[in-house]
Amino acid sequence: MTEGRIPVERRRRKPTKSGVLLSEDVIVDCALRLVGQHGGDALSVRRLGAALGCDPSALYRYFHSTDDLLLAASDRLIGEAMDGFHPERMAWRDGLREFGLRIHREYRAHPRVAALAAYRVTRRAHEFRAVDAGIGLLRRAGFGEEDAVRHYSAFVDTVLGHAALDAAYLALPAERREADDRAWTGEYANLSPQTHPQLGAAREHLPLMAGSSFAVALELLLTALEVAASG
CATH class of the missing domain: 1.10.10.60 (Homeodomain-like)
Structure with missing residues (x-):
């Protein structure tokens, strides 16, 4: 093409x-x-x-080109994620949280497409709307135009980075996912506390390492933005 x-x-x-x-x-x-x-x-x-x-x-x-088609498919996912999203009806932090959860959820639903396209710029209508909404939410938080763009970039890269990571994990064969998850209650749990004292102290909590850390990362980022907005 x-x-x-x-x-x-x-x-x-x-x-x-x-x-x-x-x-x-x-x-x-x-x-x-x-x-x-x-x-x-x-x-x-x-x-x-x-x-x-x-x-x-x-x-x-x-x-x-097939790349042009891939970008259109990625933009479709953004559109489906944003369907029914009305950030103007929400407080800015709630709006950003909903924004992030929607994008992450949609890419997890299409993990093989997300692994190919989460890091791309589609240059299409749904992405235009999403970027406009995200920057608008940060301006409502009190950031000027430059900081709103900078912080939006950090925010959306965090969302899409986790989406791509989780999508790549979900795209693995089931037996490989299960083996990775078992490692936290298997190999890691059996390490000697003499050689790995911090892992030994936290052993009972290590299963938290299995699965996605997106929700925790999102709240940490939103809190950091709230602190920056009030500074």
Whole structure:
């Protein structure tokens, strides 16, 4: 696929061999399904064409590259996360918490897509809305424009970083996830307190290391922002 924006009038309007009427949404639906089932290697025009029952070249009329399609899929997740979100009705801290939880939850629901795209900039409508909302919440907290942008960057990177980390974990085969989780009650719990005194002292709490630390990290960050806003 090549770079550049595809004019609307060039896009395919007749049904494919399987009777599917192609559109950007239909292609994104298919991409999300294929990546969810088979991982990033499934994001190819050949596999998409086969799944949609069309010549792969027809996809060029909607997306210029598989990367362009990946960004559209990522923006879809942002849109679904933001659906029904009304930050103007919330206190700024509550709004940021809800913002973070929504994005994290949506990416966890699509872990293989999140692992590919959580660190990307989609440059599309849903992301525009999300960034505008996040900066707006921080301005309502009392930050000036520069600090609002700086703090939003730290906030969203924390959210997306945890989303990507948790997504990568969820994308592992079940037996590997279970083995990693068992380590805290197995190998770590059996270490000698003579050689690892801090682990020995905290042994009964080590199972807390299994699973996601996102909720704790989010509250720590929100508290830090609240302190900075009142300083």
